[in-house]
Amino acid sequence: MHAQYEIQGGDFTKAGLASSEVKKMLKQxxxxxKIIKRIAVAMYEAEVNVVAHAYHGIMDIELNTxxxxxxxxxxxxxxxxxxxxxxxxxSTASKEVREMGFGAGMGLPNIKKNxxxxxxxxxxxxxxxxxxxxxxxxx
Amino acid sequence: MNxxxxxxxxxxxxxxxxxxxxxxxxxxxxxxxxxxxMGNASEGEVWITMQTHKNIIAVASLKELAAxxxxxxxxxxxxxxxxAEKEQIPLLGTNNGAFEISxxxxxLLK
Ligand SMILES: Nc1ncnc2c1ncn2[C@@H]1O[C@H](COP(=O)(O)OP(=O)(O)O)[C@@H](O)[C@H]1O
Ligand SMILES: [Mg+2]
Numbered sequence: 273m274h275a276q277y278e279i280q281g282g283d284f285t286k287a288g289l290a291s292s293e294v295k296k297m298l299k300q301x302x303x304x305x306k307i308i309k310r311i312a313v314a315m316y317e318a319e320v321n322v323v324a325h326a327y328h329g330i331m332d333i334e335l336n337t338x339x340x341x342x343x344x345x346x347x348x349x350x351x352x353x354x355x356x357x358x359x360x361x362x363s364t365a366s367k368e369v370r371e372m373g374f375g376a377g378m379g380l381p382n383i384k385k386n387x388x389x390x391x392x393x394x395x396x397x398x399x400x401x402x403x404x405x406x407x408x409x410x411x
Numbered sequence: 412m413n414x415x416x417x418x419x420x421x422x423x424x425x426x427x428x429x430x431x432x433x434x435x436x437x438x439x440x441x442x443x444x445x446x447x448x449m450g451n452a453s454e455g456e457v458w459i460t461m462q463t464h465k466n467i468i469a470v471a472s473l474k475e476l477a478a479x480x481x482x483x484x485x486x487x488x489x490x491x492x493x494x495a496e497k498e499q500i501p502l503l504g505t506n507n508g509a510f511e512i513s514x515x516x517x518x519l520l521k
Pocket of ligand 1: 317321322324325326346348349350351357358362363364365374375376377378379380381400446
């Protein structure tokens with residue numbers, strides 16, 4: 273199974289739409305609710321990062337009997353220091369974005385906690401790719 | 412305790428339609444940071460916040476929270492109410508601040 277959703281950078285009115293669609297789809301497939309919960313947190317954070325920090329993104333879902341792979345690829349400024357970005361509380365979000373309750377610097381840490389695997393690739397002035405892997409039979 | 416009983420006991424205002432008055436509330440989480448709620452709230456809890464924009468509905472829906480209580484008499488935007496009714500997340504309001512309302516709910520549920 274394979275599906276793709278678009279994410280518009282800068283448009284907070286649509287933030288979370290792609291994640292909601294994917295979650296509905298996973299629920300229809302009757303996956304373990306615990307895994308769906310972890311996926312929902314991680315993919316929402318990856319989606320919001322495109323909205324808050326990049327220009328445009330694609331969320332790509334690949335599912336087989338063993339695992340779910342969610343790739344969020346964006347065109348955007350990229351991440352200069354990935355280790356720093358992974359730190360809890362680190363954020364470059366604007367004041368307006370923070371006032372909305374985003375930009376707590378907890379997004380990437382939330383992803384790390386909830387995905388079985390997180391692979392982050394980024395090129396300055398090009399964009400970022402976040403790859404999330406969830407194993408279906410994990411404990 | 413179900414949502415209607417809590418609304419009743421705490422004198423909460425209904426800011427959007429309630430689709431299931433029997434909806435159980437099994438706890439609460441108080442925060443204005445969306446990632447904090449994503450990371451730490453649990454299914455079936457009521458979310459206490461001062462945020463009023465539409466994104467709170469996406470968070471509540473993804474986390475399957477039972478309801479949102481907006482504090483200090485802040486009013487949700489129109490598109491927040493529309494999203495709440497579409498996703499069937501009840502939006503409630505109170506004149507109290509987050510500290511008081513959290514304490515009251517804590518006492519009701521403990
Ligand atoms: N897709 C992205 N494109 C560019 N920068 C990003 C992206 N995702 C994360 N970042 C950078 O990493 C930082 C930390 O991300 P995160 O932990 O999600 O916190 P927050 O989004 O609240 O700032 C961001 O503030 C930003 O500088
Ligand atoms: Mg983030």
